[in-house]
Each structure stands twice: as C-alpha cells, then as structure tokens.
Amino acid sequence: MPQTKACGFLIVKGNPIESFLLMKHPKRWDLPKGHVDEGETDMQCALRELEEETGISAEDITVDPNFRYQLQYVVNYKKKFGGADTLKTVVYFLARLDKEVELNLTEHGDAQWFAWDPPHEIQEQTINPLLAAVAQHVGRTA
Template sequence: MQDANADLPETKACGFLIVKGDPIESFLLMRHKDRWDLPKGHVDPGEDEMTCALRELEEETGITSRDIAVDPNFRYALQYVVNYKKRMGGVTALKTSVYFLATLTNEVQLKLTEHQGSEWFAWNPPHGIQEQTIDPLLAAVAQHVSA
C-alpha cells in the first residue's frame, strides 16, 4: 500500500521548547491569533537543524544561545500535512517539525516579532493545549525528564 503523502512536497521547520527551572517549573508558548505555537521556523538552504532553531528563537523572541542551556539528549520530530495558504501559494505539503529542549539560564525581556503574545505555562503534565503538535512534544519532554 502506497503512502498517500508520498508525493507531497516536503518542508522542514526547527524550533525550541524553552523551559524554566530544574526541575521544570514552566514553559514558553507563543500566541498566534487562533492557536498556541513554539518559536520555530523553516530551515534555510545549507542550514542545519540546530542553527535554524537558534536563529528562529532569537528572531522571534530575542532569546539568544547565550541565554539558554540546550539539552544535548533531546530531539523530537513529527510530521503532518499542512496547507500553506500564504507561504507557498496554497500548496499542501508534508511538514517535518524538529524541536529541541532548552532551559532559560538568563532572565530575558522577550522581543516578539511574529506573534501576538506569549505566556509561560505551568509545567503540570499531562497538558492539553494543542493536540496535533504541542501536546505530543510536551509528553515526550515529560518522559525524557523523568527517565
């Protein structure tokens, strides 16, 4: 049986789940007009996943690599079909989103450039925020930090 998504164009985005505390006390989400999201963006040509994630984090929040401690043992990826109404002129594509985990080590005044707002959510798994992408990521982080 052939995968129905096999012929779709593919895109990749990378980003971060930023947390505070050890153990985790809270995590950062960005507000779009109709949903919560994470600081992430599409990979530029020639860019590796971590470079993309760090660039997008700084562009969207003002948080730099000097403000975080990246967990070297966590990488979470998921795939889903998305319709790019604006970005690709209505093209439906298979999107891979790769997320890394980092702890905020410096208090930072967020500088939002692409989102309407942001919020630090209390870490209290299991979470029910956004079923397709955020909840599975948070469940993976909960499993990772309890291992």
C-alpha cells in the first residue's frame, strides 16, 4: 500500500487554553497541515504549512516541546497513487498563539476559533482524538 505523511499544528489561545483554531473545508473541519516535502523534518513541514495556510509564522507562536501526536488512517487520493488506497501518517504539534494575528487563509474557505471545552465532538477520525490527547496532556502539565 502506498504511504504518505503530513504534519500540522493545533494552534491554541490562552493559558490555560481558551480556544483552538480549525480550518473549514467544504464538508469538514481540519487543522493547518500538509504533506512533507523531500528533505524536510516534521517540524519544518508543520511550520511551513501553518504559515502557508494561515499566515501564522513561527515568530507568532510558542511550540509545546513535550507534545507530539501521531495517527494513521487509510485514504483514497483520486488523483495521486492512481486512486489506490494510501496509508496516511499525520503528525500534529501543539502551539500557543503569542499575539493576535490576522489570518491569511490561502487554502480554506473559512477558519474559526472554537471554545476549549473538552470533550469535543467535531470530527471522529482525526480531530476528536487529537483534542482528547491535548486535554490529557494539558491536564498533566497544568
């Protein structure tokens, strides 16, 4: 089975967390993320994609060095890999927005800051487990 890897961020506001950012696709919510380019580290990819998709730069955030969440699932890319099922690995990092920034959306129709009030029921396959892992993580580090 072909494999692909993407990396991204869960961006939060507040300490403790008050809200988190999601990007709107036509049929679902998602996080700023994208596929790893050749020679990139996971963090380099996540930072690049964050800035490309939202305008939020590395200077605007503080990355939590103790949080890294990885999941795998099967997707079917109709245009890639000849339409074959593909094992996708996604790595998410956690970062706090240090200052207000105006979002510059380039790949999504909309974005929204959601109130932090776990447990969250947004998207079962990827977002819910990530948010649960963050809730557990910040509960340990609070």
